[in-house]
Amino acid sequence: MSLAQPRAAIVTVSDRASRGEYEDKGGPGCEAWLREVVTTPLAITRDIIPDGRDNVAALLRRLVGEQADLILVTGGTGPAPSDQTPEGVAAVIEKELAGFGEEMRRASLLEVPTAILSRQSAGIAGQSLIITLPGKPTAIATCLNAVFAAVPYCLDLIGAARIETDPARIQSFRPKAK
Numbered sequence: 091m092s093l094a095q096p097r098a099a100i101v102t103v104s105d106r107a108s109r110g111e112y113e114d115k116g117g118p119g120c121e122a123w124l125r126e127v128v129t130t131p132l133a134i135t136r137d138i139i140p141d142g143r144d145n146v147a148a149l150l151r152r153l154v155g156e157q158a159d160l161i162l163v164t165g166g167t168g169p170a171p172s173d174q175t176p177e178g179v180a181a182v183i184e185k186e187l188a189g190f191g192e193e194m195r196r197a198s199l200l201e202v203p204t205a206i207l208s209r210q211s212a213g214i215a216g217q218s219l220i221i222t223l224p225g226k227p228t229a230i231a232t233c234l235n236a237v238f239a240a241v242p243y244c245l246d247l248i249g250a251a252r253i254e255t256d257p258a259r260i261q262s263f264r265p266k267a268k
Contacts, residue, residue: 119227146178
């Protein structure tokens with residue numbers, strides 16, 4: 091387990107936002123959610139990149155190499171031809187954590203029937219946990235609320251920095267020592 095300050099990286103994947111034609115709401119939505127829920131001081135970076143498998147994979151490889159503990163990727167997870175975030179993530183991760191995507195879609199289906207079109211996922215690369223999210227802040231919150239209880243323990247298991255959450259917002263689960 092790392093004793094350094096935990097590092098979270100937020101990546102917005104959007105052609106229009108990367109060109110300045112559209113306001114990035116996903117990145118700020120992810121950061122606001124983390125700052126409300128995670129009580130451990132986090133160093134947070136944000137990047138905006140164009141859609142595309144290769145763009146996503148290249149930035150994720152860099153962030154993993156820079157030892158980001160948690161990487162949240164927002165956008166590019168739908169069925170449109172330009173939505174290639176899951177393919178970029180797949181090119182980088184060593185282990186897929188399919189339960190994250192399943193749970194995020196289940197929670198989202200309670201709000202919108204189009205959640206079945208979502209291709210959210212998660213995986214591990216090195217000592218980084220990568221989670222893909224939709225681009226809309228309310229959908230981001232729904233997805234993170236659904237899965238984040240498992241994130242601190244996952245980070246422990248992969249040797250990333252330890253984080254704690256506000257139990258009034260998210261009750262993290264860690265097995266009790268015997």
